[in-house]
Amino acid sequence: MMIRIKNVMQKSKFIIRVLGGAIVLILVIAGVLIFRTFGRTLIQFDVHMNKELIHLTTFAEPPQFAIWIENSITHKLKTVFVTSRVGKGDWEGKANVPVALPKWFEIFRGENQSYKSVDNDEYSAVSGATPKDDYFSIRVEVEPGSTWICWIEMNLAGDYNDSFPEFNEQTLKEDVFSCGQPALLFKASVNADEGMKFTPVLEAQSIWENGVNNVEPVSIGVTTAKDVFDNMQISIIRPKPKLIDKKKI
Numbered sequence: 001m002m003i004r005i006k007n008v009m010q011k012s013k014f015i016i017r018v019l020g021g022a023i024v025l026i027l028v029i030a031g032v033l034i035f036r037t038f039g040r041t042l043i044q045f046d047v048h049m050n051k052e053l054i055h056l057t058t059f060a061e062p063p064q065f066a067i068w069i070e071n072s073i074t075h076k077l078k079t080v081f082v083t084s085r086v087g088k089g090d091w092e093g094k095a096n097v098p099v100a101l102p103k104w105f106e107i108f109r110g111e112n113q114s115y116k117s118v119d120n121d122e123y124s125a126v127s128g129a130t131p132k133d134d135y136f137s138i139r140v141e142v143e144p145g146s147t148w149i150c151w152i153e154m155n156l157a158g159d160y161n162d163s164f165p166e167f168n169e170q171t172l173k174e175d176v177f178s179c180g181q182p183a184l185l186f187k188a189s190v191n192a193d194e195g196m197k198f199t200p201v202l203e204a205q206s207i208w209e210n211g212v213n214n215v216e217p218v219s220i221g222v223t224t225a226k227d228v229f230d231n232m233q234i235s236i237i238r239p240k241p242k243l244i245d246k247k248k249i
Contacts, residue, residue: 041144048231058158065154066104072147087127102208155183163221181225198234
């Protein structure tokens with residue numbers, strides 16, 4: 001009987017030592033992960049889509065859009081996110097349709113060598129399905145204290161109005177790619193200091209015509225397209241602790 005009690009006590013002590021060691025290990029790992037977040041900064045983009053406006057369009061499909069950042073000093077450019085149809089050229093038999101997001105296409109797919117773009121293979125890494133939910137959020141890591149120009153380009157197919165009809169009876173031109181109102185460019189100048197928040201503002205419209213992208217002031221004929229993204233915010237935050245992190249730029 002005494003031997004059994006002794007064995008039970010020894011096993012209990014062993015279990016306690018193992019559990020204690022496991023707890024210490026967990027605390028150490030947690031501490032390391034938290035420590036790794038210090039001195040690091042993320043730019044977070046939060047977008048809310050107006051589904052009521054989307055459902056009023058001819059196709060009732062979510063918009064195509066791209067988010068990219070431009071370093072204010074080096075002018076280095078990086079795509080943070082682009083919908084897969086644009087990024088991968090998935091247009092039902094067409095390799096590319098630059099009229100969808102003309103400015104993004106001009107920078108990252110065009111032939112203008114003045115832009116410092118990324119390799120084509122990297123588009124797949126940042127391409128994603130067109131979000132179906134109202135809210136969309138994505139982050140990119142940057143150097144703390146760095147300054148960036150954040151760009152968002154959006155185009156909602158089939159959002160026709162009197163100024164941008166499916167068929168223009170005066171010019172006898174058809175909207176072949178069903179763009180409707182032109183792609184819109186939103187912009188925000190950002191300082192990567194933790195806790196800061198910024199709101200992108202409507203900067204221009206982007207129209208691809210005869211192989212050339214024209215960035216113009218937003219025309220008076222643009223109506224509902226302005227409110228497809230009815231709430232946008234850019235926040236500077238610290239990354240959450242995790243085992244594997246993407247490299248900052």
